[in-house]
Amino acid sequence: MVLSPADKTNVKGTWSKIGNHSAEYGAEALERMFINFPSTKTYFSHFDLGHGSAQIKGHGKKVADALTKAVGHIDNLPDALSELSDLHAHKLRVDPVNFKLLSHCLLVTLALHLPADFTPSVHASLDKFLASVSTVLTSKYR
């Protein structure tokens, strides 16, 4: 799967619309994931997962910042995400199925907050982008 120039434009455009809400949306996506797909909570037994949790907010910002970095280096995701890829492969070892679950919740969150911008083409580009990021993050698993 390759991101076309149009995909990259769509993703960058969306990210500029997100502005300084990225941490907030990151946290919301995580919260939605924990509520909608409870099996994902198994990776966060050390977290307070209650609504409004400071740990979820902090982690949402982490996830959002990583995605922002990916957007900024969209022409070379493997390089930009190399350390995170190592982390997920050797330390976190999150089962690959979970990246789809978080990606879905990120799309739900963006559709909710940016309905006018979330056109079918943008939806497709974002889905592809998140799938590409997921692939990079699981690329060193075995």
Next chain:
Amino acid sequence: MVHFTAEEKAAITGLWGRVNVEEAGGEALGRLLVVYPWTQRFFDNFGNLSSPSAIMGNPKVKAHGKKVLTSFGDAVKNMDNLKGAFAKLSELHCDKLHVDPENFRLLGNVLVIILASHFGREFTPELQAAWQKLVAGVATALAHKYH
């Protein structure tokens, strides 16, 4: 078998009553074909699917989307017996249409995303969860008779 609480049923039914099934159906099927282009494999006779705008404006896509989502309305009315409600459609999708059940999961998630874009903040995580349960239940019910 998936079980819905009284609250989940009320939440789902309440939202469904405010959905324009014709519009949402066309949008859901259209987005499925745009975002996951390989799903177009089932629609060779639908005419022009060459671009997102062609797909979203295609009258056959809109009509079929309406058909699909109207049928989904049966799920909302039969949450306690999804397998029974979709038994015949399950046979059809297996024996005649030869649709990989993964496609039902993809469409279900597209529908959830559309609901989020239409209802905004009202589409709370908990309301989303009730709907994720329903779309998963429908996908399972539609796959139930596969052999």
